[in-house]
Amino acid sequence: MLSAANLFCERDDRVLFQGLNFDIEEGQVLQIVGSNGSGKTTLMRILCGLNDGYKGMISWYGEEISEQIENFYQSLLYIGHRVGVNKVLTPIENLRWGCSLQAQLEDEQLMEALSTVGLRGFEESQCFTLSAGQQQRVSLAKLLVSPAKLWVLDEPFTTLDLRAVQHLENLVAAHADAGGAVMITTHHDLKITNLSKLDLG
Amino acid sequence: MTVGNSTPTSAAFLSTLKRDLLIAYRRKNDVVNPFMFFFIVVSLFPIAISPDADKLGEIAAGVLWIAALLAGMLSMDSLFRADYEDGSLEQLLLSPHPLYFMVLAKNISHWxxxxxxxxxxxxxxxxxxxxxAESYMTLFLTLLLGTPVLSLLGSIGVALTVGLGSRGLILAVITLPMNVPVLITGTLAVQQTLNGATLAFYLxxxxxxxxxxxxxxxxxSAAALRISVN
Known part of the structure; x- marks a missing residue:
């Protein structure tokens, strides 16, 4: 569905990657690996259209991505280092807004998603009272209700406890089984079948 | 996996507007600060210049307009900053809707x-x-039309500078020149209608x-935001 051809990016006169080619197909989980500073986050931001400092071609279902950016964004769920959770809003309010950009959902669905990620009882607490891991969970609740086919997750495991890591790993696997695609950066060893890796060195 | 109906842009617009109003309601400082600033600046003039009613009457329109302009600028910085820092801005940029409407929703809520x-x-x-007394209506109407212009123009400057670590006065340097025509029209309207000009022209x-x-x-603003998150 998403493919990159001959991607080149340099930052501060340092080449991060060049001649990069890859495809992500439905049902695939692509783990981007590489040492710190090798450009994993930059690559993800480039693919999502948040960073335009690159050369090369990115296409979505065979067509250049800028030609159909709305279709692409309708199918994309990106969770970056900064998880997009406002501190003065409650988890349910954050989720309501985050989801409303892509899909119209009932509050019950959102509540259910929040309790699935372990935030039952915290729906109405303002997010600055929650721990970093709990705030991360608010953003991950979006995975449960979003209609997006392509998930782009940048270090989603960093603040999560072991059980939540396991839960998220299962979610990723289930999403791929259901015909979605996932692009993920992490230093964990993912125990997922049909996992492919892209090494940025 | 639950799949809802995709959102029409109008619903996303309203949702963003509601979210920003809710945030403002929770962060009452952002609401009270510009208002208090306006109040304090204006009330200092009679103390510093002269309590003489005639003198004050002459400068009143200018003082009110300048104070409103500065109060607006004081509050501008909060327009995109929290969203930039917590990553909500990226989510906004990645929404399938025209960024124009999303930014407009934020601008309206902010004003x-x-x-x-x-x-x-x-x-x-x-x-x-x-x-x-005959200038009250003029002042009120010109401020009502003029302050949203100041907000909208200020938003461009904020969008350009939101990614900078230390902003300092750069926001004022960018936005003040754009604000001057509004200030001129607003204050001129009050003076000239006193001299018999028609208000409709200035409105x-x-x-x-x-x-x-x-x-x-x-x-x-939308274009500037895309540059700022780059």
Missing amino acids: LVSGLPVVLVSPVLAYMLNLP AILGAMLLASIALAPLA
Whole structure:
């Protein structure tokens, strides 16, 4: 569905990657690996259209991505280092807004998603009272209700406890089984079948 | 996996507007600060210049306009900063809707919270400064049309500078020159209608400025935001 051809990016006169080619197909989980500073986050931001400092071609279902950016964004769920959770809003309010950009959902669905990620009882607490891991969970609740086919997750495991890591790993696997695609950066060893890796060195 | 219906842009617009109003309601500082600033600046003038009613009446319109402009600028910085820092701005940029409407929703919410209270209280402060009674309506209407223009123009500057670590005065340097035409029209309207000019002329100019900035400023802000998150 998403493919990159001959991607080149340099930052501060340092080449991060060049001649990069890859495809992500439905049902695939692509783990981007590489040492710190090798450009994993930059690559993800480039693919999502948040960073335009690159050369090369990115296409979505065979067509250049800028030609159909709305279709692409309708199918994309990106969770970056900064998880997009406002501190003065409650988890349910954050989720309501985050989801409303892509899909119209009932509050019950959102509540259910929040309790699935372990935030039952915290729906109405303002997010600055929650721990970093709990705030991360608010953003991950979006995975449960979003209609997006392509998930782009940048270090989603960093603040999560072991059980939540396991839960998220299962979610990723289930999403791929259901015909979605996932692009993920992490230093964990993912125990997922049909996992492919892209090494940025 | 639950799949809902995809959102029409109008629903996303309303959702963003509601979210921003809710945030403003939770962060009451952002609402009260510009308002208090406006109040304090204006009430210092009689103390510093002269309590003489005639002198104050002459400068009243200018003082109120300058104070409203500065109060607006003071509050501008909060427009995108929290969203930039917590990553919500990226989510906004990645929404499948035209960024124009998303930025416009944020601008409207911001003006309702920081601009409108200043406009509403201006007649009271005008009374304190002994503005001639026949100018109240002029002042109120010009502020009502002019302050949204200041907000919309300011939003461009904020969008450009939101990614900078230390902003300092750069926001003022960018936005003040754009604000000057509004300031001139607003204050001139009050003076000239006292001298017998028709108010409709100035309202038409300010209205044109407002429409032009509604149509164009969010586009510029949207483009600036894309640069800032780069």
